[in-house]
Amino acid sequence: MSETTEKKTYRIQNLSCSSCAKTFEENLKSLPRVKNAEVNHAAAKIYITGDATIAEMEKAGAFDNVKVRDVRELKVEKESFWKKKENYPVYAAAIIVIISFLLSYTLGENHIITTCGYLTAIVIGGYSLFITGFTNLLRLKFDMNTLMTIAVIGAALIGEWQEGATVVILFAVSEALERYSMDKARQSINLLMDVAPSEALIRRDSTEQIMDVAEIRVGDIMIVKPGKKVAMDGMVIKGTSTINQAAITGESVPVTKQVNDEVFAGTLNEEGLIEVKVTKLVEDTTISKIIHLVEEAQAERAPSQAFVDKFAKYYTPAIIIIAILVMLIPPLFLQANWHDWLYQGLAVLIIGCPCALVVSTPVAIVTAIGNAARNGVLIKGGIHLEEAGHIDTVAFDKTGTLTAGIPVVTDIIPNDRSVLVKAAALENGSQHPLASAIIKKAEAEELDYQSVAIHHFQSITGKGVRGDIDGQTYYIGSPSLFESLGKEIDPRVSELEAEGKTVMLFGSETIEQIIAVADELRPEVVDVLQELKHMKLNTMMLTGDNQRTGEAIGQRAGLTAVKANLLPEDKLNIIREIKKDRKVAMVGDGVNDAPALAAADIGIAMGGSGTDTALETADIALMSDDLKKLPYTIKLSKKALTIIKQNITFSLIIKLIALLLVIPGWLTLWIAIFSDIGATLIVTLNSLRLIKINGYKS
Structure with missing residues (x-):
């Protein structure tokens, strides 16, 4: 790929609003060596196809004081909202307006000094606004900047200098509010960026040195001391410690890590000294992937946002037509005062600025997705966030989702240690998953099964195994194996099978021991399903068992329905059938049941601490493998949906009320701008309530 066609990514700061983002994007596309440009306002990133220097890109964004930096610089420069340079002209303009307002009481409103004061405030406070507004006007592009430019110039032309200056300041405040709200909404992702250290102690070629993460290579040995954060993904090759994985999984309970265990960048080493072999470059670490996926998700347009964008496309031209009609009809046909109705028309233009409407959805989406990421839930886009709020049925895979996926011995009849040691010795030669359950049980009982000699070991396909102990032939396997040997089956076998357990028999001439094995329910499953029922959701299990x-599993868990003996295509067909009448989410392990996960309205994967499969296949990934995060995710989605609807409804009602004030002639520039800035502030604060929802209460 040549240099001019390579797609490069950069991080940006100070971009005020979505409208500014579009202007910035157009400016970038006009650069001579740039083939294409895309601005991701929500994630504060730009994608350039072609070539451009940082100086050129910053010049393209100079109208909004945009700063550009390399994408690998994950750290965000923290700057006080009040100290931002783009706010200084607003402060200066506000002071001049206040001074001019006070002078108007002694010199008069129309005095040359007062008028010059207001004009100065308009120029200082609205400089960047007018540059963008005039450019858009020449292109016949009518956005917020264009409408405000026309309104302020119109106010000046009819002698309303004071109101024109005030409108400029209040509009600047409104833009600052939008900028502040997006910064707050990105707070969760910024916290993720701060998680991973920028350097690590590395041993390479027998030499230890502190090294920047960008210089660390796969295969380097990373030394992580107690109390230090892990800087790179890798595998423990020496030492044992407990690691706090909250940054990745959202769970603060430490996990013990030993040799051959995987550790993740950004996690905290709490106790022991460990040495870790680096397995991924810095851009490929789990935390980097999560940050990238969350940023992309925050930029993806949700259905409600698409509605707002489409609405605004027709809304703004409609407002311009209404404003022109307000200016012309009363004076031309009703002999009304030109000054009064020109003033009313300008106020309608200000009402036409869809600030609150534009902010209503993206701030809520960005806040919710960022909050979820901080709590160990990866939601891969606004559309999935909204869909999760609509679901009424949740289908679960069994193994590895509702159950731990590890079979354990539940019953031994009779519980005779001398017999169990023989059974474990025989199973020690088997590769069957159920054999490992018996061996673990023997180890827990501290039985020396390895000292028992097995001769003539033979696997009986699909049924069990056989072998000689002390010259006697023994069998261990399914009841069908012993039926084929002509042995009478104990009625307790049926009772155990009715409880959902898998039964194995051990014996020689007679059956000497009944061993029941089951894949146990996850400890949190019953509470989670109870909570989902309280939320009026149907729950069902789809299993191949x-x-x-x-x-038996469904009854213990408290599921609404159970579908068993299913092949992957059967699960797919059931999901498709449910989708005809209801909205369904499929919860699986991210590896199996991929067709069902893909076919469901929402595919939710048990994340396995950030496995690549879970990150790539699911719409939503529960990073900690903790089902308690499922009710939290659905609650967050429903809350986000409610807030988005509230914001859109409130924004439109405020605009409608303000427009109705035109009829009696009560609409003023003051009312227009205050309704706009007030609505923007209210929808912003309403959206930021999503930050407070946490995933630690199920």
Whole structure:
């Protein structure tokens, strides 16, 4: 790929609003060596196809004091909102307006000094506004900047200098509010950026040195001392410690890490000294992938946002037509005063600025997705956030989702250690998953099964194994194996199977021991399903296991319905059938049941501490493998939907009320700008309430 066609990514700061983002994007596209440009306002990133220097890009964004930096600089420069340079002209203009207002009481409103004061405030406070507004006017592009420019110049032309100057300041305040709200909404992702250290202690070629993460290579040995954060993804090769993985999984309970265990960048080493072999470059670490996916998700337009954008496309031209009609009809046909109705028309133009409407959705989306990421839930886009708020049915895979996926021995009849040691010795030669459950049980009982000699070991496909102990032939396997040997099956076997357990028998001439094994429910499952029922959601299990086992698990868990004996295509067909009447989410492990996960309205993967599969396949990933995050995610989605609807409704009602004031002639520039800035402030604060929702209460 040549230099001029390579797609490059940069981080940006200070971009005020979505309208400014479009202007910045157009300016970037006009640069001589740039083939294409895309501005991601929500994630504060730009994508350049072609070539451009940082100086050229900053010049393209100079109208909004945009700063550009390399994408690898994850750290965000923290700057006080009040100390931002773009706010200084607003402060200066506000002081001049106040002085001019006070002088008007002694010199008069129309005195040359007072008028010059207001004019100075308009120029200082609205300089960047007018540059953008005039440029858009020449292109016949009518956005917020264009409408405000026309309104302020119109106010000056009819002698309303004081109101024109005040409108400029209040509009600047409104833009600052939008900038502040987006910064607050990005707060969660900024916290993720601050998680991983920028350097690490590395041993390379027998030499230890502090090294920048960008210089660390795969295969380097990273030394992580107690109390220090892990800087790179890797595998423990020496030492044991407990690691706090809250940054990745949202859970603060530390996890013990030993040799051959995986550790993630951004996690905290709490106790021991460990040495870690680096397995990924800095841009490929789990935390980097999460940051990238969340930033992309925050920029993805949700259905409600698409509605707002489409509405604004027709809304703004409609407002311009209404403003022209307000200016012309009363004076021309009703002999009304030209000055009064020109003033009313200008006020209508200000009402036409869709600030609150434009802010209503993206701030809520960005806040909710960022909050979810901080709590260990990766939501891959606004559309998935909204869909999760609409679901009424949740389908679960069994193994690894509702259950731990690890079979354990639940019953031994009779509980005779001398017999169990023989069973474990025989199973030690088997590769079957159920064999590992018996061996673990023997180890827990501290039985020396490895000292038992097995001769003539043989696997009986699909049924069990056989072998000789002390010259006697023993069998261990399914009840069907012993039926084929002509042995009578104990009625307790059926009772155990009715409880959803898998039964194995051990014996020689007679059956000497019954061993029941089950894949146990996750400890949180019952509470989670109870909470989902309280939320009026249907719950069901789709499993390939037999009907008896499935029903037993479903009964213990408290599921609404159970579908068993299913192949992957059966699960897919069931999901498709449910979708005809209801909105369904499929919860699986991100590896199995991929067709069902893809077909559901929402595919939710058990994340496995950020496995690549879970990150790539699901619409939503529960990074900590904790089902308690599921009710939290649905609650967050429903809350976000409610807030978006409130914001859109409130914004439109405020605009409508203000427009109705035109009829009696009560609409003023003051009322127009205050209704706009007030609505913007209210929808912003309403959206930021989503920051307070946390995932620690199920």
